[in-house]
Amino acid sequence: MKGVLLVDDEFIHGEEKSLTVRKTSLFFSGDGFTVYDCKGILVFRVDSYGGPNTRDTDEVVLMDAHGRCLLTLRRKRPSLRRRWEGYLGERSEGQKPIFGVRRSSIIGRNSVTVEVYGDYHCNEYLIEGSFGQRSCTVVEAETRRKVAETRRKVDASTNVMLGKDVFSLNVKPGFDGAFAMGLVLVLDQIYGDDVVEVGQEQVHPSAEDH
Numbered sequence: 001m002k003g004v005l006l007v008d009d010e011f012i013h014g015e016e017k018s019l020t021v022r023k024t025s026l027f028f029s030g031d032g033f034t035v036y037d038c039k040g041i042l043v044f045r046v047d048s049y050g051g052p053n054t055r056d057t058d059e060v061v062l063m064d065a066h067g068r069c070l071l072t073l074r075r076k077r078p079s080l081r082r083r084w085e086g087y088l089g090e091r092s093e094g095q096k097p098i099f100g101v102r103r104s105s106i107i108g109r110n111s112v113t114v115e116v117y118g119d120y121h122c123n124e125y126l127i128e129g130s131f132g133q134r135s136c137t138v139v140e141a142e143t144r145r146k147v148a149e150t151r152r153k154v155d156a157s158t159n160v161m162l163g164k165d166v167f168s169l170n171v172k173p174g175f176d177g178a179f180a181m182g183l184v185l186v187l188d189q190i191y192g193d194d195v196v197e198v199g200q201e202q203v204h205p206s207a208e209d210h
Contacts (some may be wrong), residue, residue: 007070007088011043011177016170019043019177020153021184023165033188035169035181041065044181059091060185062178071182075189076100084186086179099179101186112190114138114183131187134167138183147172148180 006012017037024032035044042065062071072091076083085097097117104111112127125147129136138148151168154161169184171177 007176007178007182008064010064011171012174013171013177014173016172017177019169019171019181021150021167021169021181033185044070044178046185060189061090062182062185064178070178073182073185073189082190084189086182086186101183103190112187113141127183127187131191134164136187138180147175148183150184 020036020038022034022036024034033044033046034042037043045063045065045067046060047063058075058077060073061069062073063069069090070088072087072089074085074087074091074097076085083100083102086099086101087095087097099114099116101112101114104113114125114127116123116125124141125138126141127136127138129150131150134150134152136150137146139146148169148171151170152161152164153166153168169177169180171180
C-alpha cells in the first residue's frame with residue numbers, strides 16, 4: 001500500500017480494527033504481550049524479554065502469531081531522552097532503522113514524536129495522552145489525523161473496567177497494525193505502568209472507552 005509505513009501488508013486493512021492487548025505478566029512492566037483480534041485469534045506476540053530490570057533491555061522483538069519476526073525495536077544509546085529505533089524483521093549488523101521514537105522533553109510536560117525514515121506519505125507522528133492509563137492517541141503531525149489509539153477495556157457483561165494489563169488497540173483504516181503495536185511496545189519500555197503525562201494533558205479513561 002503505497003504511501004503508508006509498511007511493516008507487513010497483512011496488517012493493513014480497509015476498515016478499523018480493534019485488537020485486545022494482554023500483558024503476559026502482572027509483575028514486571030514489559031515482560032511480554034499477546035494480541036488478539038475481535039474473534040479471539042492471536043495476531044501478535046512478544047515473549048518474555050526481561051525481568052525486574054526490563055526497562056534496561058536494549059531490544060524488543062514483535063512477532064506474528066507464527067513466531068515470525070516483524071519488527072525489532074532497539075534502544076538508542078547513549079540517549080538522555082529515551083530514544084528507540086525500529087527495524088524491519090530481525091535486526092542485522094549495519095541495517096538501517098525505518099523509524100525512530102523520542103521523548104521531546106525529559107522534564108515537565110512530555111510528548112512523544114515518531115519520525116518515519118524514507119519516502120513515506122507521512123514522515124512524523126505524535127503520541128498524545130497517558131500510556132500509564134492506557135489512554136493515548138497516535139496522530140499524523142501535519143494533518144492531526146488519528147491513526148491509532150489505546151483505551152482501557154470494559155467488560156461488556158458487567159460494565160466494569162478491566163485492569164491495565166488488558167487494553168484495546170484500535171487501528172484506523174489504512175494504517176499498519178504491526179507498526180501501531182511496535183509503538184505500544186516502545187511506550188511500555190519508556191513509561192511502563194507509570195501515570196505519566198504525554199502531550200498537553202493527561203487523559204483519564206471512562207467507561208465509554210472500550
